[in-house]
Amino acid sequence: MTPDLPPSPGAGAADGPASGAAAFEAAGLTRSYQLEGVSVDALRGVDLRIDPGEFVAVVGPSGSGKSTLMHLLGCLDRPTSGTLRVNGVDVSTLSDTRLAELRNRAIGFVFQSFHLLARTPALENVALPLVYRGVPRAERRERAREALESVGLGHRLDHRPSQMSGGEQQRVAIARALVGDPRVVLADEPTGNLDTRNGAEVMAILDRLNAERGVAVVLVTHESEVAARAHRQIHVRDGLIEHDSGTAGGPPERGGRTGPSEAE
Ligand SMILES: Nc1ncnc2c1ncn2[C@@H]1O[C@H](COP(=O)(O)OP(=O)(O)OP(=O)(O)O)[C@@H](O)[C@H]1O
Ligand SMILES: [Mg+2]
Numbered sequence: 001m002t003p004d005l006p007p008s009p010g011a012g013a014a015d016g017p018a019s020g021a022a023a024f025e026a027a028g029l030t031r032s033y034q035l036e037g038v039s040v041d042a043l044r045g046v047d048l049r050i051d052p053g054e055f056v057a058v059v060g061p062s063g064s065g066k067s068t069l070m071h072l073l074g075c076l077d078r079p080t081s082g083t084l085r086v087n088g089v090d091v092s093t094l095s096d097t098r099l100a101e102l103r104n105r106a107i108g109f110v111f112q113s114f115h116l117l118a119r120t121p122a123l124e125n126v127a128l129p130l131v132y133r134g135v136p137r138a139e140r141r142e143r144a145r146e147a148l149e150s151v152g153l154g155h156r157l158d159h160r161p162s163q164m165s166g167g168e169q170q171r172v173a174i175a176r177a178l179v180g181d182p183r184v185v186l187a188d189e190p191t192g193n194l195d196t197r198n199g200a201e202v203m204a205i206l207d208r209l210n211a212e213r214g215v216a217v218v219l220v221t222h223e224s225e226v227a228a229r230a231h232r233q234i235h236v237r238d239g240l241i242e243h244d245s246g247t248a249g250g251p252p253e254r255g256g257r258t259g260p261s262e263a264e
Helices: 066-073 096-106 122-132 137-150 166-178 196-213 224-229
Strands: 024-035 038-050 055-059 081-086 107-110 184-188 216-220 232-237 240-244
Touching (some): 024 066, 038 066, 055 066, 055 196, 066 081, 066 184, 096 122, 122 137, 137 166, 166 196, 196 216, 196 224
Parallel strands (some): 107 184, 184 216
Antiparallel strands (some): 232 240
16 A cells, blocks of 8 residues: 555645636537648537546547547647636636646646656656746655655655656656646546556555545546546547536536536
8 A cells, every 4th residue: 555645735725726616617629630731620529527626537439539638638738629717717818838837736647658757766757847836956855755655656766767667657657747736637548558456556546636635637548447436437439528427517426516506
């Protein structure tokens, strides 16, 4: 087992969502890629609301638009049309710099391929997002150490990703997503490259993050057991949401009742 998560210093501070705001609210979201004169419509009009503290799995066939959706939600990319609000803020009103700031403060992103610096020690990999925020070095190192301890890697601070197992690397990537104390973690197939045991450990970390800290988790997965662990499943097909087990205003299992339709 991994040790307890450290206290979350800045939770709910100024960077948190405006009260009542959805973590994500998308309307008519599309994303087309231009490829040698041919347009690929990866997303064709997605309406979606995800509230703070939800635990959502995004599933669907290969090429259906899952990663494209995650990149838009994660503010790593911009929609072709439609609107996307993150913590109540319409991202189309933000400059690239402000968008990067929003991403850095509000969202932690975990990629399947880890996206770590292979020859840089784990501690420095994890501290990197704090460099962009201007956090002083000593505090960066302390927070990176806490984040690595929270994913059970307190004994691997100076290891480089190139010297680590796949499961360890994925946990370093999760620690990096957590170090900025985000209200949302987006994970694109976080268990996809892992064996059963390492995959289960990564899921346990995401579970606890959601249950103990109220961090919203949105993950893409091909594995039905992983999807079943989430409290809401969104099925994507051909660039559209085909089925959504939860509804706007909070999924039933969470008892959130955060939506406006309290009277029902
Ligand atoms: N940078 C790009 N340029 C052109 N087409 C792209 C680009 N990225 C994705 N696509 C296309 O958009 C569609 C959706 O891709 P996406 O990566 O979102 O699928 P996915 O659901 O994540 O698939 P997988 O399960 O295989 O990861 C695919 O048809 C893909 O070929
Ligand atoms: Mg994908």
